Amino acid sequence: MADITDRTFEQEVLKSQLPTLVDFWAPWCAPCRIVSPVVEELGEEYEGKAKVVKLNVDDNPDTASRYNVMSIPTLIIFKNGQPVKTIIGAQPKENIRRAIDEAIGS
Amino acid sequence: MHDVIIIGSGPAGLTAAIYTTRANLKTLVVAGGKWGGQLMLTTLVENYPGFSEGIQGPDLMMAMRKQAQRHGAEVVEEDFTEGDFTKKPFVVKTATKSFEGKSVIIATGADTKWLGVPGEKERIGRGVSSCAPCDAPFFRNKKLIVVGGGDSAMEEALVLTRFAEKVTIIHRRDSLRASQILQQRAKNNPKITFLFNTTVEEIQGLEKVTGVKLKNNQTGKITDMPIDGVFVAIGHAPNSRIFQGLEIDEQGYIAVHNHTKTNIEGVFVAGDVHDAKYRQAITAAGFGCAAALEAERWLDSQYDTKN
Known part of the structure; x- marks a missing residue:
């Protein structure tokens, strides 16, 4: 999974x-x-349809604070430069899959 | 067909899995999308025997899972959705799968109890949290409150002081029920102050939390307190309501008979989902062990051969 900064x-x-x-x-976040392994799998599954990347909030505080990330894990799906879905906290794979499907379809 | 289906993957569920697999029972753990239970949301666990310097909660759970899997437990990382315990074999379903089991051990534990006040739910992850070890670094030099008076409230507050400027513990009673050692640590910490006889009535803010409305429950006086984050530590509620046909007590815990049995023969229970009294990692693990041994005994009495 690609690291974004x-x-x-x-x-x-x-x-x-x-x-x-x-x-x-972040490394300290259990x-x-x-x-992370769940979204990595989804990244492979959705190859060509959606992209999955990770961002370390310790090393990249600007992006985290710009999108009001105050709890991790947080997953945000961006489409055409805009955040369209936010998932806060660990979630079952199916919920994440549904959010990606909705973002692709919207 | 599994001999044992264990629902839950905290210390109770994983300990049960270690015992059933070692008894050569085909074991499935329905671990949930957020596997590992409450210890995944903690830092240093100092009272689990065998770790003289303490062990990180998540590391302890990862080790337990590895141990269960090494002995052959299958683990499904999906949430339990429904079960049919009225006929045998029992049926256990997740969002995408369905499993059959000769016996079931319910070890679904308990989840954070939220305050249930206006403004709370929509700000979870935006300044409202139940996990200081997860979220503390986002509150560097901020002013925070912790709601609660027990061990977990003290622990949350102490973790937060590593980053926050000031932490106020808000408790509805006039004294704490936390253990003495944790009370002392909190009281000795210069960043921590206490507000007793006080409840949170409302959480305010637009994009994120900016303040709370507090009520002194002796004078009835309402005050506004500007604050950057609210950490809720008022206890846990058992995850028992998803099971149909199981006897539940007045407090919502699964009713337990003779240590490990539910009202349905072949369905056993372990850990915080039935235990309102001790609620420790070590007691949950102990209950998991007991439930596994009873399940094994029961299976032996029901079926001639194990397969």
């Missing part, structure tokens, strides 16, 4: 042709360790 966020996420799910995480 404050510097590459605009190019990789906001300007992405595909809907892009960003996994906001529930993130549950969510």
